Amino acid sequence: MNVLNEWAFVGLFAVLAPVFPALPIVIAWLFRPRKPNVLKSSTYECGVETIGDTWVQFRVQYYIYGLIFLVFDVEMVFLFPWAVAYNEMSLFGFVAGFLFIFLLTDALFYAWKKNALDWK
Amino acid sequence: MEELCTGLCSVLTETGVELGLAYFLSLLAGVLLVSGVPLLTVIILIWIERKVAARIQDRIGPNRVGPVGLLQTIADMIKLLSKEDITPTAADRVLYNAAPLVSFASVVLLWAVVPFTPFHYGVDLEIGALYFVAIASFGTLAIMAAGWASNNKYALLGAFRVVALLVSYEVPLVFALLVPVMLAGSMSLVDIVNAQSGMWFVVLSPLAFVIFYISSQAETGRAPFDLIEAESELVAGFNIEYSGMKFGMFFAAEFLHVFTNGIIMAILFFGGWMGPLYYESPLVAFAWLGAKGGLIYFTTLWLRNTVPRLRIDQIMAFNWKFLVPLSIANLILISLALKVMQELGIAPRDMLSASFGDLLPATAILLVINGAMILYLLGIMRKRGREARRESRDARAGYPQAAGAARH
Numbered sequence: 001m002n003v004l005n006e007w008a009f010v011g012l013f014a015v016l017a018p019v020f021p022a023l024p025i026v027i028a029w030l031f032r033p034r035k036p037n038v039l040k041s042s043t044y045e046c047g048v049e050t051i052g053d054t055w056v057q058f059r060v061q062y063y064i065y066g067l068i069f070l071v072f073d074v075e076m077v078f079l080f081p082w083a084v085a086y087n088e089m090s091l092f093g094f095v096a097g098f099l100f101i102f103l104l105t106d107a108l109f110y111a112w113k114k115n116a117l118d119w120k
Numbered sequence: 121m122e123e124l125c126t127g128l129c130s131v132l133t134e135t136g137v138e139l140g141l142a143y144f145l146s147l148l149a150g151v152l153l154v155s156g157v158p159l160l161t162v163i164i165l166i167w168i169e170r171k172v173a174a175r176i177q178d179r180i181g182p183n184r185v186g187p188v189g190l191l192q193t194i195a196d197m198i199k200l201l202s203k204e205d206i207t208p209t210a211a212d213r214v215l216y217n218a219a220p221l222v223s224f225a226s227v228v229l230l231w232a233v234v235p236f237t238p239f240h241y242g243v244d245l246e247i248g249a250l251y252f253v254a255i256a257s258f259g260t261l262a263i264m265a266a267g268w269a270s271n272n273k274y275a276l277l278g279a280f281r282v283v284a285l286l287v288s289y290e291v292p293l294v295f296a297l298l299v300p301v302m303l304a305g306s307m308s309l310v311d312i313v314n315a316q317s318g319m320w321f322v323v324l325s326p327l328a329f330v331i332f333y334i335s336s337q338a339e340t341g342r343a344p345f346d347l348i349e350a351e352s353e354l355v356a357g358f359n360i361e362y363s364g365m366k367f368g369m370f371f372a373a374e375f376l377h378v379f380t381n382g383i384i385m386a387i388l389f390f391g392g393w394m395g396p397l398y399y400e401s402p403l404v405a406f407a408w409l410g411a412k413g414g415l416i417y418f419t420t421l422w423l424r425n426t427v428p429r430l431r432i433d434q435i436m437a438f439n440w441k442f443l444v445p446l447s448i449a450n451l452i453l454i455s456l457a458l459k460v461m462q463e464l465g466i467a468p469r470d471m472l473s474a475s476f477g478d479l480l481p482a483t484a485i486l487l488v489i490n491g492a493m494i495l496y497l498l499g500i501m502r503k504r505g506r507e508a509r510r511e512s513r514d515a516r517a518g519y520p521q522a523a524g525a526a527r528h
Contacts, residue, residue, distance in 0.1 A: 005147075006243045010251075013151050013232045013242065017225035020159060021369045025220070028201045028365040041209045043272050044360055050273045054210075062283045065436070072291045072444075076298070080250055083302035086455065087462070087469050094459040098452055105448055108440070117440045119433030 064116050068108065075104045154242040158231045162376045166193045169375055169421060176425040196368075203364035208271065211361060215269035219262045220362065220369035226258035227377045234383060235310045237393050237405035248309040249301050252384060253294055256339065259377060260286040263341075266370070267358035278357030281347045281432060288439045289338035289345070295447035296332035299325050299454055300388045304471055313392035315471035319479045322389040325454055327490050329389045331447045336381040337420055338435075340374060344427040345435060382417035383409065390416075446497065457489055458482065 043054075082097045111117055128149055132142035167182065167190055174181025182189030207216060233248040235241040245251050260282060267279025301307055303324060304315035312321075322329045338345040349357030359370045386392060390412045393405035430438070461467035467482035468474035 006245060009147055009150060009243045010232055010245070012147050013155065013229060014225075016151055016155065017228045018221040020155065020228060021221050021224035021373075024197070024201065025205075025365045025369070028203070028205065031201050032364060033202075033204045035204065036206070041206055043208050043210050043270075044274075044355075054271045054273050054276055055268070058280065058283070062280055065284050065288055065440075068440070069287045069291060072294075076291075076294045079298055080247075080301065080307060083298045084305060084307055086302045086459075087305040087471070089459070091459055091463055094455055097455065101448060101452060105445070108444065112441065117437070119436050 061119065064111075068111055068116070071104060071107055075101070150242065154231055155228055157236070158228050158376055158380070161379065162372050163193045165375045165379050166196075166372070169378075172418065172421045173425050176422065200365050200368045205364040205366065206361075208361050210271040212269040212271065215265045216361075217366070219266035219269060220366045220373075222265070223259055223262035224369045224373040224376075226255055226262060227373050227380055229255045229258075230380050230384070233309055234380075235313055235387065235392060236409060237398075237402040238310070238314075240402055240406070241310065244308050244310045247307045249297055249307040249312070249388075252309075253290070253297065256377075257290065259339075259373065260290075262373075263358050266362070270358070270361035272361050274354045274356070275358050275360050278349060278354050278360075282358065284432065285345065285347055285435060286339060286341070288436060289335040289443075292331050292439065292443040292447040293335035293339060295444070295451050296328045296335065297388065298451055299328035302451075302455060303458075309387055309392075311472070313387055313394065316391040316394060318471065318474045318476050319483055320389065320391045320394075323483055324479075324486050325450070325490065326487075327446075327450045327493060328454070329385070331443060331450065332385060332388070333416075333420075334443065336385065337423065338439075340377045340381060340420075342378060342420065342424045344423075344430045346424075346429055347432055347435065378420055379413065379417050382415075382420065383413035385416050386412035450493065453489055453493065454486065457486060461485065 043050075078100070079097070082093075082100075086093070086097075128142075128146035132145060133139055170192070171181045171189070182192035185191040185195045207213060230252060232242040233245050233251050235244065263282045263286070264279050267275045267277075267282065270276070300312050300321045303321055304312040306312060306315070315321075341347075341349065347357075349359065354360070359367055362370060386409055392412075393409045395404075395408035395411075398405040398408055458467055461482050462469050466485075468478045471479075
């Protein structure tokens with residue numbers, strides 16, 4: 001199978017994959033009772049009614065973790081080709097990879113030093 | 121799958137079906153065959169999970185429906201089918217309904233690249249390992265969408281925690297995944313398994329396996345990392361507003377994800393289908409993969425049912441201040457040691473053709489390095505444990521200064 005066929009397989013798989021969970025839901029739609037009322041379709045609140053709008057702004061701590069993650073996520077995309085070529089590289093190939101990882105690890109230690117990693 | 125697709129395609133064209141249609145039909149048959157494996161196993165998995173949990177908690181577990189309760193899942197499915205489906209009026213309808221589909225589909229999609237035997241797999245993508253990471257993160261997205269779309273404070277808290285937890289643990293997961301990719305010199309999962317014919321990668325780099333294991337436990341949201349659905353604080357977390365079959369889909373996706381991770385770990389670190397007599401028959405190879413994956417799956421269940429839940433600050437500190445630096449150090453040390461050995465001619469440059477004997481010196485040296493790192497880590501943990509114990513003791517004894525220091 002050539003490359004195009006492989007991705008045709010993955011593409012068809014991706015189209016069909018949501019169908020598998022959708023099927024039982026559709027079957028359930030045929031059988032299930034439908035008796036909605038206002039109380040039933042209100043938001044579940046476990047006793048005490050919650051105060052204010054739910055869709056509020058995130059706490060900034062979550063964003064900080066997201067940002068640090070983004071740095072590493074992009075780094076890893078670049079490291080995959082490096083890892084694949086690893087066996088054919090000379091020692092310099094390791095040094096280059098090491099410098100790249102080191103520079104970004106530096107950012108982690110900076111964030112650590114600035115207490116950005118502490119849960120506040 | 122290749123042979124099946126091309127074979128079926130040629131048979132169909134001979135019987136007079138148009139080429140394009142024949143191609144599509146053979147592809148469809150392949151997809152249905154590969155996706156059948158996870159869809160059928162998930163029914164058994166739910167039973168296994170409940171039975172194992174019951175035994176660990178000194179209960180019997182499901183034992184009424186069918187022999188030893190095997191048909192319990194079917195009965196549950198029928199019950200879920202007859203349940204009323206409630207969409208809260210406040211919810212974002214499109215996202216709310218799409219989330220369970222995405223959650224389950226992302227796990228099933230992972231099976232497209234799983235090599236069952238040397239010749240039976242969906243596709244052997246050149247970027248198989250990257251595909252695994254990319255598709256697995258769709259599950260994170262689904263949980264986030266479910267929590268946000270429900271418009272419920274408990275669900276939203278679960279979604280917030282997903283942002284922090286699942287996204288964070290993806291960093292050590294991928295750094296650990298880089299080690300087998302580096303050793304095999306390929307991202308294709310079939311190549312990675314073939315490269316382990318000399319030596320399993322878990323022997324060459326046990327630390328990478330441990331890191332991968334811990335972070336995949338976090339990725340599936342299982343205890344001790346089950347903060348996203350922490351029953352005792354968030355009621356049910358992100359899936360609180362879901363009912364009926366939609367809830368069932370989240371449930372099935374989680375169970376299947378745990379087993380899929382077990383299989384992926386068996387492929388990356390335990391030689392996949394390799395084992396005595398695997399070349400005799402594809403069934404033997406398939407059984408080896410299933411046995412290894414199943415064993416790893418069992419240990420994750422064991423862990424889930426014995427370890428208490430951690431606090432979010434503990435989890436985040438453990439990830440960013442311990443697991444991430446460790447996974448980076450592990451990657452650098454392994455790559456340095458192996459490169460030096462390759463330059464000196466002790467280690468082979470091509471794992472694919474390397475035999476057990478070729479790899480022995482390299483294995484010994486890598487094991488010593490890994491062992492030294494593990495000992496060093498245990499030292500750090502002991503020190504931290506002592507400090508924590510001293511802090512809590514001082515806090516109890518009523519030293520306000522010490523109690524303040526303990527809060528950092």
